Amino acid sequence: MLYVEIEKRLDRFTLKAKFQCDHNPLALFGASGAGKSMTLKCISGIEKPDRGVIQLNDRVLFDSEKHIDLPPQKRRVGYLFQEYALFPNMTVSGNIMAGMRKLPKKEREQKLRELIGQFQLNGLENRRPDSLSGGEKQRVALARIFASSPEVLLLDEPFSSLDTMLKYQLIPYIRNIIRDFGGETILVSHDIDEVRQLCGEISPITDGVTQEIIDTEIYYQQLTKQYEDLK
Amino acid sequence: MDLYPLFNSLRIAAISAIFVFFIGIAAAYYIAKLPRVLKGILDVIFTLPLVLPPTVVGYLLLLALGPKRPIGSFFLENWDIRLTMQWWSAIFAVSVVVFPLMYRTARGAFERFDENLADAGRTLGLSNTYIFWRIRLPYCKQGIIAGVVLSFARALGEYGATSMIAGYTPGKTATVSTAVYQLWRTGNDELAIKWVLINIAISAVVLLVVNLLEKPQRRRP
Numbered sequence: 506m507l508y509v510e511i512e513k514r515l516d517r518f519t520l521k522a523k524f525q526c527d528h529n530p531l532a533l534f535g536a537s538g539a540g541k542s543m544t545l546k547c548i549s550g551i552e553k554p555d556r557g558v559i560q561l562n563d564r565v566l567f568d569s570e571k572h573i574d575l576p577p578q579k580r581r582v583g584y585l586f587q588e589y590a591l592f593p594n595m596t597v598s599g600n601i602m603a604g605m606r607k608l609p610k611k612e613r614e615q616k617l618r619e620l621i622g623q624f625q626l627n628g629l630e631n632r633r634p635d636s637l638s639g640g641e642k643q644r645v646a647l648a649r650i651f652a653s654s655p656e657v658l659l660l661d662e663p664f665s666s667l668d669t670m671l672k673y674q675l676i677p678y679i680r681n682i683i684r685d686f687g688g689e690t691i692l693v694s695h696d697i698d699e700v701r702q703l704c705g706e707i708s709p710i711t712d713g714v715t716q717e718i719i720d721t722e723i724y725y726q727q728l729t730k731q732y733e734d735l736k
Numbered sequence: 737m738d739l740y741p742l743f744n745s746l747r748i749a750a751i752s753a754i755f756v757f758f759i760g761i762a763a764a765y766y767i768a769k770l771p772r773v774l775k776g777i778l779d780v781i782f783t784l785p786l787v788l789p790p791t792v793v794g795y796l797l798l799l800a801l802g803p804k805r806p807i808g809s810f811f812l813e814n815w816d817i818r819l820t821m822q823w824w825s826a827i828f829a830v831s832v833v834v835f836p837l838m839y840r841t842a843r844g845a846f847e848r849f850d851e852n853l854a855d856a857g858r859t860l861g862l863s864n865t866y867i868f869w870r871i872r873l874p875y876c877k878q879g880i881i882a883g884v885v886l887s888f889a890r891a892l893g894e895y896g897a898t899s900m901i902a903g904y905t906p907g908k909t910a911t912v913s914t915a916v917y918q919l920w921r922t923g924n925d926e927l928a929i930k931w932v933l934i935n936i937a938i939s940a941v942v943l944l945v946v947n948l949l950e951k952p953q954r955r956r957p
Contacts, residue, residue: 551855577858590856594874604860653860 507657507689511547511557511567520544520554520713530683530690531718532700535710541693542587544710545659548691549584550577561656561689583655587662589646591634597645598630604652616652624648639667640675647682658683658690664699676702701725737930740907741915744823748898748911749891752830753838756887759831760838761880764846765868786836790896793832797901801828820901823909829897834887841886845879846872882949889942893935 507526512519520540524531533541546552548559548566556569561582566575591600601620605613621627624644634642643663650658663679664672680703683690694700700707700721707724709716767778785793800807801819811817819825849872857867873880895913902909904918912935919928 546855549855549859551858577855578861578863580859582859584856584859586852586856588852590850590852592853592857592871594871594877603857603862606866607861649860 506560506562507548507691508558508560509544509548511544511554511559513543513547513552513554515540515543515713518713520547522547522710522713522715524708524715524718526689526691528687528689529706530692530704532692532694532704532707532721533710533715534694534697534700534707534724537695539710540713541695541710542661543713544715545584545661545691545693548580548657549582549659550575550580551584581654581656583650583653583658585643585646585650585658585660585663587665589634589642589666591642591645591649593634596631596633597626597637600634600645601648601652604649605654620648620652623651640671643667643675651686656688658686658688660690660692662693662695664696672699679703697725697728737927738907741910741912741931742934744826744909745892745911745913748823748826748830749888751824752827752834752891753884753888755827755831756835756838757880757884760835760883760887761842761873763839764842767843768846782839783836785832786840790829790833790894790898791900794829794897794900797828797832797897801825801901821903821905821909823902826894826898826902826909826911829901830891830894833894833897834891837890838883838887841879841883842876845876845883848879849875878949882946885942885946885949889939889946892938892942 509525510523512521514520517538518540520543522540522544533544535541543552547554550566553574554567554569557567558565558569559567561580564575565571565573566580566582567573592603595603598617598621601617602613605616608616621630624647626641626644626648629637629641629645634645637645660679664675667675676699683703690704692700692704705721706718707721708718709724763778763782767775767782770778798820799805803809803812803818803820807819811819819828853871853875854867857871858864862871893913894911895917898911899914899917902911902914904910904914906918910918912931916928916931916935919925919931
């Protein structure tokens with residue numbers, strides 16, 4: 506269970522995010538600049554909220570009143586960045602290994618082999634990120650995240666830098682990954698089709714304020730109706 | 737021909753470049769995190785030696801390090817070390833004069849760094865030290881190497897502050913640039929021209945290296 510209730514003043518508005526996420530993947534859905542990515546950054550510890558609470562199962566990641574603010578290194582939050590943020594000076598293997606530096610060498614190599622197989626990266630081990638296609642980069646980034654054994658998975662517009670064809674090929678793939686992962690997953694997106702295929706629940710967010718969580722299909726019907734009314 | 741000035745110039749420039757490498761990078765890295773006003777003030781102070789006449793830098797250094805001055809007398813009384821008129825005194829002068837070059841190139845390189853990479857590293861559990869040395873520095877490698885080479889080149893040619901704090905003692909504090917001045921002053925044109933040619937050759941090679949490094953930042957294959 507991931508519980509988030511935070512506030513953070515930003516230039517254009519005050520971010521007020523409040524939601525709870527269980528094993529059902531949750532989508533933060535809204536226009537660009539609505540504070541979706543900022544919410545993920547607060548959960549992962551990259552940004553610090555002004556006040557609030559972030560709790561993951563029995564671990565408090567952030568609590569402004571108790572002055573708890575775990576560094577990102579200790580939160581075990583897997584963050585898939587929009588442009589994947591692969592380390593350009595390291596090979597594919599190097600990038601994946603970076604996620605598990607604390608494991609003993611033998612275990613590390615075994616896990617690397619498993620992840621290479623699982624994410625279909627065979628033959629790419631010694632390539633640098635800038636020689637990879639968009640889809641390959643995404644798989645490396647995911648392998649790197651799972652190497653670090655995260656408890657939560659945050660996906661920040663995972664398809665925004667891919668072309669449409671590839672995107673629709675990858676959606677079922679990502680859906681399987683989320684299912685196999687089994688932990689809390691939050692998807693940030695501005696594309697309702699994407700959300701419908703990946704998340705059962707949705708928390709719409711406008712100008713930094715999250716709305717009550719709602720079933721994705723019910724929300725989709727509301728959205729379509731609004732659209733019909735406009736016509 | 738006594739090559740001592742060349743040897744001395746090279747070792748002063750090399751040590752100063754190493755020195756300035758660490759201090760310049762640290763200054764560039766930490767200043768970026770400071771509040772705006774403090775950042776502006778420190779930036780001016782750090783860049784000042786670039787525009788001040790080297791004689792002013794030399795004078796200020798003598799005010800601090802001279803045998804009768806606060807730091808200078810402290811070293812003299814406690815450890816019997818004279819900070820001026822040694823071959824290594826030039827390192828103080830050269831480092832101060834050259835520091836802004838390293839600081840500014842490193843800062844420029846750091847500003848182009850993609851902060852998402854550092855954030856990604858942190859969420860993966862990488863320590864800040866690891867991120868700095870293994871991700872940030874390699875990313876900014878070209879700019880930083882160019883800064884070191886440029887600092888080294890400028891260090892080789894430093895004259896004003898060096899001559900004030902280290903003077904010219906043949907076989908002891910003489911550098912290429914102070915030797916050229918001394919040889920010209922004493923009318924030894926034949927030797928002066930040799931040193932001038934050596935100086936031009938070294939500088940040209942260094943600039944060639946800088947140009948090669950500053951080629952449009954091509955991505956590695």
